[in-house]
Amino acid sequence: MEMNERKTKILEAIIKNYLETGEPVGSRTISKLEGLKVSPATIRNEMSDLEEMGYILQPHTSSGRIPSDKGYRFYVDRMMSEKEKEVSDMKDMVVQKADQLSELLQQVSKLLAESTNYAAMVSSPQIHHNKLKFIQLSKVDANSVLAVIVVEGNIIKNKMIPVEEEIDQDTILKLNLLLNTHLNGLSLEEINLGLITLIKERAGIHSEMIGSVIDAVAEAIRADEDLEIYTSGANNIFRYPELSDNQKASEIISTLEEKNQFEELMSRSLSEIDDKLDSEQHGIQVYIGNESPIKSMKDCSVVTATYELEDGMKGMMSIIGPKRMDYEKVAKTLKKLQEELDTLYKKKK
Amino acid sequence: MEMNERKTKILEAIIKNYLETGEPVGSRTISKLEGLKVSPATIRNEMSDLEEMGYILQPHTSSGRIPSDKGYRFYVDRMMSEKEKEVSDMKDMVVQKADQLSELLQQVSKLLAESTNYAAMVSSPQIHHNKLKFIQLSKVDANSVLAVIVVEGNIIKNKMIPVEEEIDQDTILKLNLLLNTHLNGLSLEEINLGLITLIKERAGIHSEMIGSVIDAVAEAIRADEDLEIYTSGANNIFRYPELSDNQKASEIISTLEEKNQFEELMSRSLSEIDDKLDSEQHGIQVYIGNESPIKSMKDCSVVTATYELEDGMKGMMSIIGPKRMDYEKVAKTLKKLQEELDTLYKKKK
DNA sequence: GTTAGCACTCATTTTTATTGAGTGCTAATT
DNA sequence: AATTAGCACTCAATAAAAATGAGTGCTAAC
Numbered sequence: 001m002e003m004n005e006r007k008t009k010i011l012e013a014i015i016k017n018y019l020e021t022g023e024p025v026g027s028r029t030i031s032k033l034e035g036l037k038v039s040p041a042t043i044r045n046e047m048s049d050l051e052e053m054g055y056i057l058q059p060h061t062s063s064g065r066i067p068s069d070k071g072y073r074f075y076v077d078r079m080m081s082e083k084e085k086e087v088s089d090m091k092d093m094v095v096q097k098a099d100q101l102s103e104l105l106q107q108v109s110k111l112l113a114e115s116t117n118y119a120a121m122v123s124s125p126q127i128h129h130n131k132l133k134f135i136q137l138s139k140v141d142a143n144s145v146l147a148v149i150v151v152e153g154n155i156i157k158n159k160m161i162p163v164e165e166e167i168d169q170d171t172i173l174k175l176n177l178l179l180n181t182h183l184n185g186l187s188l189e190e191i192n193l194g195l196i197t198l199i200k201e202r203a204g205i206h207s208e209m210i211g212s213v214i215d216a217v218a219e220a221i222r223a224d225e226d227l228e229i230y231t232s233g234a235n236n237i238f239r240y241p242e243l244s245d246n247q248k249a250s251e252i253i254s255t256l257e258e259k260n261q262f263e264e265l266m267s268r269s270l271s272e273i274d275d276k277l278d279s280e281q282h283g284i285q286v287y288i289g290n291e292s293p294i295k296s297m298k299d300c301s302v303v304t305a306t307y308e309l310e311d312g313m314k315g316m317m318s319i320i321g322p323k324r325m326d327y328e329k330v331a332k333t334l335k336k337l338q339e340e341l342d343t344l345y346k347k348k349k
Numbered sequence: 350m351e352m353n354e355r356k357t358k359i360l361e362a363i364i365k366n367y368l369e370t371g372e373p374v375g376s377r378t379i380s381k382l383e384g385l386k387v388s389p390a391t392i393r394n395e396m397s398d399l400e401e402m403g404y405i406l407q408p409h410t411s412s413g414r415i416p417s418d419k420g421y422r423f424y425v426d427r428m429m430s431e432k433e434k435e436v437s438d439m440k441d442m443v444v445q446k447a448d449q450l451s452e453l454l455q456q457v458s459k460l461l462a463e464s465t466n467y468a469a470m471v472s473s474p475q476i477h478h479n480k481l482k483f484i485q486l487s488k489v490d491a492n493s494v495l496a497v498i499v500v501e502g503n504i505i506k507n508k509m510i511p512v513e514e515e516i517d518q519d520t521i522l523k524l525n526l527l528l529n530t531h532l533n534g535l536s537l538e539e540i541n542l543g544l545i546t547l548i549k550e551r552a553g554i555h556s557e558m559i560g561s562v563i564d565a566v567a568e569a570i571r572a573d574e575d576l577e578i579y580t581s582g583a584n585n586i587f588r589y590p591e592l593s594d595n596q597k598a599s600e601i602i603s604t605l606e607e608k609n610q611f612e613e614l615m616s617r618s619l620s621e622i623d624d625k626l627d628s629e630q631h632g633i634q635v636y637i638g639n640e641s642p643i644k645s646m647k648d649c650s651v652v653t654a655t656y657e658l659e660d661g662m663k664g665m666m667s668i669i670g671p672k673r674m675d676y677e678k679v680a681k682t683l684k685k686l687q688e689e690l691d692t693l694y695k696k697k698k
Numbered sequence: 699g700t701t702a703g704c705a706c707t708c709a710t711t712t713t714t715a716t717t718g719a720g721t722g723c724t725a726a727t728t
Numbered sequence: 729a730a731t732t733a734g735c736a737c738t739c740a741a742t743a744a745a746a747a748t749g750a751g752t753g754c755t756a757a758c
Contacts, residue, residue: 026751039701044752062707062752136487140499148497148507150489158497158505234583235603238595246587253602254584375720388732393721411721411738 001053009036010046011055015067015075019324022242024064069289069323072301076286076327101125106230108317108337113233116333118321119256123266124228125313131187132217135179142166147213159216161209171206178202179213188218227266229259240322248299252320255296264293266316269304283338284331289323301325305334307341350402358385359395360404364416364424368673371591373413418638418672421650425635425676450474455579457666457686462582465682467670468605472615473577474662480536481566484528491515496562508565510558524559527551532566540567576615578608589671597648601669604645613642615665618653632687633680638672650674654683656690 013033017025027043030036036043047065050056055071058064067075105122112120134150140160145167149157182199183191196214200207234256237243243252255261269285287293287302294302297320304318317337319330362382366374376392379385385392396414399405404420407413416424454471461469483499489509494516498506531548532540545563549556583605586592592601604610618634636642636651643651646669653667666686668679 024751028751040751041701041703041753042699045700048753058752060708062750063709064751134487134489134495136485136497138483138485138497140483140503144503146483146497146499146505148485148487148495150495154489154493154509156495156507156509158507160503160505232606234606235599238599244595246593249598250584250587257581257583373720377720389720390722390732390734391730394731397722407721409739411719412740413720 001049003053006036006038007046007050010043011050011067011071012075012078014047014050014056014065015071018066019326022240022322022324024059024066026064029064067323069291072288072323073291076288079328080284080286080331102228102230105228105315106232108341109230109232112317112319112333112337113236116319116321116326116330117233117236117239118319118325118330119233119236119252120231120317120319121256121262122230122317123262123315124230125307125309125315126227126266126270131185132183132191133185135176135183135213135217137172137176137179137213139167139169139172145172145209147216149217157216157219159212161212161216163209167206175203175206175210179210183217191218227263229262231256231259236321240324242324243299243322251296252300255294256320261294261296262318265302265304265318268293269316269318270306270314284334286327299323301327303327303330303334305338307338309341350398352402355385355387356395356399359392360399360416360420361424361427363396363399363405363414364420367415368675371589371671371673373408373415375413378413416672418640421637421672422640425637428677429633429635429680451577451579454577454664455581457690458579458581461666461668461682461686462585465668465670465675465679466582466585466588467668467674467679468582468585468601469580469666469668470605470611471579471666472611472664473579474656474658474664475576475615475619480534481532481540482534484525484532484562484566486521486525486528486562488516488518488521494521494558496565498566506565506568508561510561510565512558516555520555524552524555528559528562576612578611580605580608585670589673591673592648592671600645601649604643605669610643610645611667614651614653614667617642618665618667619655619663633683635676635680648672650676652676652679652683654687656687658690 014025027040031040056065057068109120109122136148138146140146145161147159203210283306285304292302301323363374376389380389405414406417458469458471485497487495489495494510496508552559632655634653641651650672
């Protein structure tokens with residue numbers, strides 16, 4: 001069967017109506033809509049076709065229709081490819097400067113949740129080509145030395161290292177020099193066992209301590225170790241009856257809490273967005289129901305967008321809501337926030 | 350009216366039964382309990398008295414009774430003052446060493462939630478007498494300087510400071526010396542405007558940068574700025590029907606998310622525990638329903654305990670659950686974890 | 699190809715009955 | 729004087745029955 005313009009219009013009307021009300025949509029409701037001057041009976045025939053084609057479903061005989069995942073997908077694809085309307089009267093979002101990245105991201109997730117009324121999730125940026133930029137050991141007190149490690153993208157990692165015997169300033173200086181000359185500018189792959197042994201040798205009696213430092217360096221560079229997830233607006237799911245029975249709500253909320261579930265989503269979404277970057281969709285991905293890599297989100301839709309800070313630090317933000325979420329608004333909001341982060345970063349620079 | 354032994358027994362029986370079932374308890378149920386050899390009618394009379402005294406409530410005429418907040422309070426007070434039974438077959442909890450405090454606390458909250466099946470919340474420690482221990486500026490690249498600030502208790506704070514013109518190593522060394530000689534060992538109150546002006550003067554053309562550094566120091570020392578809250582097990586509330594209607598669940602979950610709500614709870618609980626430290630209750634506080642400083646917790650009970658790391662760093666952990674929570678188990682679990690943290694810290698030292 | 703008409707379906711709502719746990723009170727018993 | 733048996737009564741919860749109404753599919757007329 002072929003999709004024609006009237007079918008498209010009817011499908012769109014069904015979906016739009018369902019997005020608003022969350023209730024199955026009947027033929028009469030649609031016939032009353034202006035623009036489409038046909039009787040309910042005709043609509044019924046078309047609906048019957050649409051159902052056969054898999055775009056809509058009947059929860060039970062003699063109820064109205066609701067969109068299937070395929071129906072949503074059709075709608076979302078059409079919407080996304082449309083020329084973007086000017087960013088309408090969207091709530092102004094102001095990301096305040098925060099000097100800690102974590103604060104900033106927490107703020108972003110809150111902002112997303114508040115302006116969409118869905119749940120939001122923001123990941124810390126994953127650094128791709130991260131090289132060591134700077135190491136510094138400092139003597140903090142008689143039996144502890146602090147190692148500060150800065151990697152590209154100005155990610156900072158601290159590690160307090162206990163020492164048996166007090167170390168004098170001179171030695172610290174020497175060790176600093178040793179570490180910096182050998183390690184600066186290197187990536188994880190370049191720091192191999194040979195190099196480590198060499199450095200340890202040169203460190204003499206302090207080789208053990210240097211071992212700890214190098215471990216910390218490795219940890220700092222390895223990106224996924226530091227992947228943090230910020231969530232907000234979990235309680236928003238209670239706004240949508242179809243998600244708020246105990247079973248589902250509990251599942252969604254624990255997923256939001258079990259932040260590690262998002263790693264998969266993140267890596268998949270990052271790569272998929274890379275793939276179709278040419279299609280110029282502002283790097284926004286929509287997962288409807290079972291399309292989502294997170295199985296417990298089968299009753300939700302997940303919309304993800306990437307953001308990019310300096311030096312290729314890419315992170316992800318997503319909105320989690322019912323399948324009948326306002327995709328248009330969500331996409332706009334994400335786009336807005338992408339830009340916001342962009343300009344914020346530029347200002348900072 | 351007076352409380353006698355039989356009334357106490359009956360009250361206790363009502364509460365225990367209600368804790369298990371969550372259903373109102375009737376006179377026949379209690380009469381069938383061994384140990385109390387009286388007829389349901391007698392129980393009814395006693396129950397009538399207990400109700401008059403405010404220990405129990407009838408949800409509606411001709412239903413069984415449920416404990417009132419006052420009833421729970423009676424029960425909890427009795428339980429807490431009993432000689433503590435040996436820590437029975439409690440699930441072994443192992444706090445793995447984590448080198449980041451935040452990881453550790455997140456882990457603790459998860460552990461609490463998992464072993465009690467309630468929601469858990471852990472605060473980062475609040476430092477009381479925090480003095481500056483160590484400052485270090487380092488040149489990271491041509492236009493940024495990294496300030497590392499260590500306060501007592503080995504809390505580390507990093508701040509990246511952009512600079513207009515490149516600074517040479519010598520100047521950095523001088524500034525480091527300047528800062529350390531003037532600021533080390535001082536607490537927030539001791540760093541006054543006069544001192545700041547003095548330092549800025551000495552810093553000459555770098556006074557502006559030094560200003561940023563001192564701001565960061567102030568921020569690092571001010572404890573409440575850094576108060577972080579870790580939560581876990583929010584979804585556990587769905588285990589308890591009396592909390593899982595949408596209204597209540599949503600309220601509780603957003604409270605868990607709005608972490609700032611806990612500040613009040615924390616400060617109050619810390620001081621109250623200080624007050625009655627002599628009464629030897631292991632610093633465990635129970636807030637039943639409206640007793641809680643957090644208004645949205647009126648349908649829950651909140652049990653809090655403090656923990657203490659080195660140098661008087663005190664933090665709080667709490668369990669949030671239904672009023673009919675297993676207070677005994679919760680108290681034991683908290684106690685266990687207090688000890689665990691204690692030994693962990695000692696090992697570390 | 700479109701529409702009016704109609705019988706039919708079925709979730710939802712409303713109504714009515716039924717059940718049963720639990721009470722309070724009174725009068726008998728210990 | 730305290731305890732208990734007995735009984736009428738209350739009321740949430742469950743079940744069963746009836747009414748409602750939105751919506752469908754199909755057929756026949758336009």
